[in-house]
Structures are given as structure tokens and as C-alpha cells.
Amino acid sequence: MSNLSIHSITKTFNHGQVTANDNISTQFSPGVITALTGHNGAGKTTLLNQIMGITKPDKGSVTFAGHSFIQEPSVARSMISMMPQLHAPLTGVTLRQSIEAVSRIRGHFDGDRKSELDKVLNALKIMDWANTTGEKLSGGLQRLTSFAMTVVAPAPILLFDEPTNDVDPVRRKLIWQYLGQLAESGHIVIVVTHNLLEVDQYADRYLLLDHGHLIKDESTNLASSNRLSENVLTLTTKRPLSVDDFPKSIKVKQDSALEYEIILTHSQIIPAINWLQQRIDLSEIVTYNLAPNSLDVMYGGLTDGDK
């Protein structure tokens, strides 16, 4: 099966003043769930829109199975199912009708395919609302409807822009399980999300965008195994501490006047706990927490969306 390849994609807006994507090159393989992460305005949606052929790049190429999606946007649309970030309320149309409409447009729906539709409704546990019209659905159910519309007749390439936003924890898990099955059956799955815990748990690979640049492209397994050997000690202190107050060779990040974050390797944990105990005895520590490192913490160190 073919990879989706993007090469040197660059997109600017406002006469070149805003660079949404800067020279991005990468590949997406069938069977892999890739999470696309990054701060607000990092360029994630712009990248999806260029893959889909909705936005034309200033330069670069998007190719799949011998087709250029930039030169052949209609081919792109037939090969891609996309769940957009904003979904229109489906006024007067029931949840079931919305999903069935997509299935019919894609030429999948006939008498036999009804069970296919029911399978999606059951998998996402939304059957109870099958006959409810769009305007009466909650935000989360509208999002689930939009997800079901994207997956009911899945194209080889599947793009999702924040599919789990507003969705409850049980159904968020169901969404990721569904994505796992789609990947297993050979689809290319790309998911824009800010939920790094879900990325850690369910995605195979993640890309991190920062101000339009691709700054990280890593397997989540690799990232977790690297992080497993690290822990994070967070502290709130009674008085400001200086670098000299901490054990030597420990790297301290000051989050605010009295808050500190320390990344500890395995061998630094015992000395750090001994040091912490002394400071507790001196009544200098207000609160502390020691936990395994997470993608969340690592992300904070790599990107600063405020700049």
C-alpha cells in the first residue's frame, strides 16, 4: 500500500507576513495512527487543509498512489475522508440520516450496508440519539456525529481535526479504539489533538509543530520508553530558592517565584528525596509532587506558543 508523502510544504498568509507551514516534509504510512500536535496557531489545520486540497500551498507537493493532490484536488477528495474542526449543526436532520447521507454519497449505502451504519452507531454508543435532529444534540454528540460521518464509508486516508473535544471520557476511548481498528485495516490515520495523554496512550507516532515548523517526529513508544527513565519533581516553597540551594547537577526550572520543576533521572531520585526531606525538616517546602515524566511536560520544554 502507498504512503502519503508531503514534501517541502510551505504556506504563508497575509502577503507572507504569517508563515503557517514552513518547509514541512514527511510521510504517512497505512496502519499507523499519527497525532499532529502543537500550540494554537502552530499550523496543524493548515497542513490538513493542504493535504485535502482545500488550501493551495505556496510551494511543495502532496502525493499518494501516483497522484499529486495539489494538481488533482478532486482525486484528493475521493481518497480522503476528513472530519473538520468546526462542524455545522445538522438542523432538522437526524443523526442517522446525516451518517446515511455520507454513506450514500460515497456509494456505500444499500440495504445490506444498513448494518454497517448500525455498527458505527453501536461502536460509539450513540444509538439512543439515532433519531434526534442535529439542533437537539449536545456539542459532544454533534462531534460524535461528525466522527461517524467521517468513518462510515472510510477513504484510504483519514484526517481528523480534534475529534475528541467535548466528548466524554468513555466515548473518547471508543473513538480511539475505532481509529485503532481503521489503522489495523490499512488506513492512513492522522489526528490533530491537544490531548497529549491520549497521544501517549493511543497514537503510534506524533508530529509536533511549532510556529509552522515541524520540530519533532517520533514514535510514541520511543518517546515513552525514553521518558520512563525520567521523573518530575514539582515544588512550592515558602521562600524563593537560588540555584545553590538545590543539589548540584540537578537541572531546575523555575515556573514562578515559589514554584519549581525538576526533571530527575533514575539515579538522581534518591539524592533528590534526601535533599527534599532536609528542606521539609527546615519547613521550607509547602507542597511537592514526584511523578513519572509525561509528554505534557516534555511538550512544555520544546515549544512556547506564547512567543
Ligand SMILES: Nc1ncnc2c1ncn2[C@@H]1O[C@H](COP(=O)(O)OP(=O)(O)OP(=O)(O)O)[C@@H](O)[C@H]1O
Ligand atoms: N485563511 C487564513 N488567513 C490568514 N491567516 C490564516 C488563515 N488560516 C490560518 N491562518 C494563520 O495561520 C496560522 C496557523 O493556523 P492554523 O489554523 O493552521 O493553526 P492550528 O495549529 O490548527 O491552531 P489551533 O490549534 O488553534 O486550531 C495562524 O497564525 C493563523 O492565524
